[in-house]
Amino acid sequence: MKSHLLSTGDLTKGDALRVLDTAAELRSLADRPIKKLPTLRGRTVVNLFFEDSTRTRISFEAAAKRLSADVINFSAKGSSVSKGESLKDTALTLEAMGADAVVIRHGSSGAPHRLASSGWVRSSVINAGDGTHEHPTQALLDAFTMRRHLGDLDGRRVAIVGDVLHSRVARSNALLLSTLGAEVTLVAPPTLLPVGVSSWPVATSYDLDAALEKTDVVMMLRVQRERMNAAFFPSAREYSRRYGLDDRRFARLPDHAIVMHPGPMNRGMEIAANVADSHRSVIVEQVTNGVAVRMAVLYLLLSGADTTEHAAGEPTA
Amino acid sequence: MTTYLVTGASLLGSGSGDLLLADGHLGDPADAPPDAVRIDASGLVALPGLVDLHTHLREPGREDAETVESGSRAAARGGFTAVHAMANTEPVADTAGVVEQVWHLGQTAGYCDVRPVGAVTAGLTGQRLAELGAMADSAARVRVFSDDGVCVSDAVLMRRALEYVKAFDGVVAQHAQEPRLTEDAQMNEGTMSGVLGMQGWPAVAEEAIIARDCLLAGHVGSRLHICHVSTAGSVELIRWAKSKGWNVTAEVTPHHLLLTDELVASYDPIYKVNPPLRTADDVEALRAGLADGTIDCVATDHAPHPTEDKECEWAAAAMGMLGLETALSVVQAAMVDTGRLTWAEVADRMSVRPARIGRVSDQGQALETGSPANVVLVDPAATRAVEPADSASLSRNTPFRGMELPGAVVATFLHGRATVLDGKLQ
Numbered sequence: 058m059k060s061h062l063l064s065t066g067d068l069t070k071g072d073a074l075r076v077l078d079t080a081a082e083l084r085s086l087a088d089r090p091i092k093k094l095p096t097l098r099g100r101t102v103v104n105l106f107f108e109d110s111t112r113t114r115i116s117f118e119a120a121a122k123r124l125s126a127d128v129i130n131f132s133a134k135g136s137s138v139s140k141g142e143s144l145k146d147t148a149l150t151l152e153a154m155g156a157d158a159v160v161i162r163h164g165s166s167g168a169p170h171r172l173a174s175s176g177w178v179r180s181s182v183i184n185a186g187d188g189t190h191e192h193p194t195q196a197l198l199d200a201f202t203m204r205r206h207l208g209d210l211d212g213r214r215v216a217i218v219g220d221v222l223h224s225r226v227a228r229s230n231a232l233l234l235s236t237l238g239a240e241v242t243l244v245a246p247p248t249l250l251p252v253g254v255s256s257w258p259v260a261t262s263y264d265l266d267a268a269l270e271k272t273d274v275v276m277m278l279r280v281q282r283e284r285m286n287a288a289f290f291p292s293a294r295e296y297s298r299r300y301g302l303d304d305r306r307f308a309r310l311p312d313h314a315i316v317m318h319p320g321p322m323n324r325g326m327e328i329a330a331n332v333a334d335s336h337r338s339v340i341v342e343q344v345t346n347g348v349a350v351r352m353a354v355l356y357l358l359l360s361g362a363d364t365t366e367h368a369a370g371e372p373t374a
Numbered sequence: 375m376t377t378y379l380v381t382g383a384s385l386l387g388s389g390s391g392d393l394l395l396a397d398g399h400l401g402d403p404a405d406a407p408p409d410a411v412r413i414d415a416s417g418l419v420a421l422p423g424l425v426d427l428h429t430h431l432r433e434p435g436r437e438d439a440e441t442v443e444s445g446s447r448a449a450a451r452g453g454f455t456a457v458h459a460m461a462n463t464e465p466v467a468d469t470a471g472v473v474e475q476v477w478h479l480g481q482t483a484g485y486c487d488v489r490p491v492g493a494v495t496a497g498l499t500g501q502r503l504a505e506l507g508a509m510a511d512s513a514a515r516v517r518v519f520s521d522d523g524v525c526v527s528d529a530v531l532m533r534r535a536l537e538y539v540k541a542f543d544g545v546v547a548q549h550a551q552e553p554r555l556t557e558d559a560q561m562n563e564g565t566m567s568g569v570l571g572m573q574g575w576p577a578v579a580e581e582a583i584i585a586r587d588c589l590l591a592g593h594v595g596s597r598l599h600i601c602h603v604s605t606a607g608s609v610e611l612i613r614w615a616k617s618k619g620w621n622v623t624a625e626v627t628p629h630h631l632l633l634t635d636e637l638v639a640s641y642d643p644i645y646k647v648n649p650p651l652r653t654a655d656d657v658e659a660l661r662a663g664l665a666d667g668t669i670d671c672v673a674t675d676h677a678p679h680p681t682e683d684k685e686c687e688w689a690a691a692a693m694g695m696l697g698l699e700t701a702l703s704v705v706q707a708a709m710v711d712t713g714r715l716t717w718a719e720v721a722d723r724m725s726v727r728p729a730r731i732g733r734v735s736d737q738g739q740a741l742e743t744g745s746p747a748n749v750v751l752v753d754p755a756a757t758r759a760v761e762p763a764d765s766a767s768l769s770r771n772t773p774f775r776g777m778e779l780p781g782a783v784v785a786t787f788l789h790g791r792a793t794v795l796d797g798k799l800q
């Protein structure tokens with residue numbers, strides 16, 4: 058693996074499988090009484106969040122702590138950063154603190170790339186969501202969750218439904234899942250598919266009903282109601298009717314198919330409450346798996362290991 | 375005043391000849407006085423001094439990025455003897471007072487003729503016309519009017535501006551960008567913007583305005599100039615407008631002739647510019663358009679920005695690139711070395727036509743006796759790696775940094791006086 062995780066497009070199939078296999082070993086830890094590993098003792102992980110995302114930050118924090126790393130939470134929102142302190146100055150501060158890894162969430166697409174390639178920091182940079190670009194660890198935990206339920210993803214059909222245009226989750230998943238051999242279909246109204254999507258390694262469809270028949274996974278993306286003000290769709294109700302996963306559509310899914318959502322959900326908008334809470338919904342499990350996947354990423358980036366052999370190690374006493 | 379005798383130069387890239395620069399004009403080399411300073415120009419190409427229709431000198435208001443003096447020094451190093459200073463300063467160049475101030479600063483600096491561009495609308499707000507006539511009648515004798523940086527998007531206001539400037543033979547230079555289609559736009563809309571997750575700036579936003587304005591110019595019989603044409607579709611529209619006999623001219627920037635939106639994948643804001651870098655197909659169409667004369671000229675859109683405005687994440691960064699010192703080299707790389715323009719045609723696209731569009735009577739003249747002695751000597755065999763720190767600009771935001779580019783300006787003469795000799799500012 059490279060020294061940063063910026064885009065799932067940078068991962069070879071081997072890289073991706075190494076993360077997922079490592080995460081599988083680490084996840085078994087979650088069921089043990091002692092949950093901490095000494096692996097990253099003495100290393101410092103900084104959570105640098107320019108955007109609020111308690112869920113993602115807590116997940117990274119738990120992952121780092123279970124590997125015994127020191128964690129510094131640097132919530133840039135509402136601090137000096139939003140008052141004009143630059144990304145560069147913040148980065149230099151982190152460098153001075155001796156950060157080994159910087160987990161960055163930023164509203165501007167490419168900010169993690171900037172941090173990684175600018176020479177401002179020597180630490181590993183992990184993209185925890187940048188603008189409307191990517192969210193690689195979300196895609197990895199999604200793939201991890203799919204594998205737990207479906208096994209090898211080669212040839213599996215995944216429908217990703219909703220606001221693909223503004224979704225970093227969709228971008229990261231489209232790249233990662235196709236690397237892993239899955240057949241991805243992006244389903245959205247034409248206004249919410251990016252120009253140039255035809256160059257992506259995926260199929261696209263405007264018709265959710267047609268895509269659901271044969272799918273193994275249906276992943277619903279969060280859709281902001283405000284998008285209707287920019288004419289992406291006429292109303293929340295029409296969106297829901299055409300692209301929502303309601304009870305009727307849910308009933309038509311193949312028996313083994315699973316339902317995913319990166320959260321936070323708009324119940325009643327893109328997903329019906331019954332569907333979100335059904336036995337085929339793995340939405341809560343996605344959260345649990347997130348910690349294991351982020352442990353694997355931190356472990357592989359920071360320990361310099363390129364094999365998984367010692368990943369799980371021995372729990373500390 | 376020093377008299378120069380330039381010997382053995384390749385005049386407009388063909389043959390070998392001498393030039394006598396005396397008292398601000400070109401004379402007969404046979405009349406060279408014995409004390410004339412001789413410059414051996416064998417191997418060098420002599421062109422009329424370059425004229426830039428589109429330069430941001432930032433003064434008044436952003437003297438941390440550029441001043442009239444520093445920008446005109448950069449211009450001289452790039453072989454320019456005249457630049458048109460865009461109006462989007464602070465305060466905006468929308469009154470006779472401001473354009474005269476800029477004009478005087480240019481005269482004082484003395485590195486090239488600084489021709490102020492007047493704003494079309496007061497404060498560049500697109501609400502009402504600026505005092506175009508007052509600027510035309512001022513000492514700065516403004517002939518080019520532009521709200522560059524923003525588009526005159528109101529069709530009625532654009533129509534009136536086009537009509538109004540006919541009274542003093544002015545031209546409206548449009549920054550063609552439909553505002554609603556480009557809200558929060560970060561880069562060319564296409565394959566790359568989809569992959570990079572950036573808000574797109576679609577070609578249609580440029581082309582729709584160009585189409586409308588060509589129709590307006592045809593309707594009212596006025597002169598329209600299109601700034602920084604960046605798309606293949608724009609070239610087609612301008613070709614069509616010209617075929618109608620309408621008085622439409624256009625410019626292309628050096629960066630749009632050489633760079634593509636693939637570079638944005640680095641997320642380095644050094645590549646952030648407005649209009650954005652486009653695709654390889656667009657670059658090809660722009661080169662073809664410049665070669666066949668559909669696009670009249672190369673204009674730099676030299677846009678200096680201080681380091682902190684580029685040393686940040688993409689969305690927060692300023693749009694714009696330096697251009698004056700690299701323009702001729704980029705044109706050589708993109709057009710001359712590829713066999714698409716001769717040096718005589720480079721002189722046409724970078725001096726003769728821009729001077730004519732800007733109504734700059736003492737620039738862009740033939741290299742013959744009696745012409746103003748505005749001359750640049752270029753060594754086409756030289757190559758150099760672009761080093762930002764070498765720039766005469768106060769800013770460092772060149773997208774060509776580290777690139778090997780052909781050609782070097784050896785000497786620039788402004789009205790007979792050397793502003794650059796042996797590649798060095800005088």
Ligand SMILES: [Zn+2]
Pocket residue numbers: 522523524549601602648649
């Ligand atoms: Zn412009």
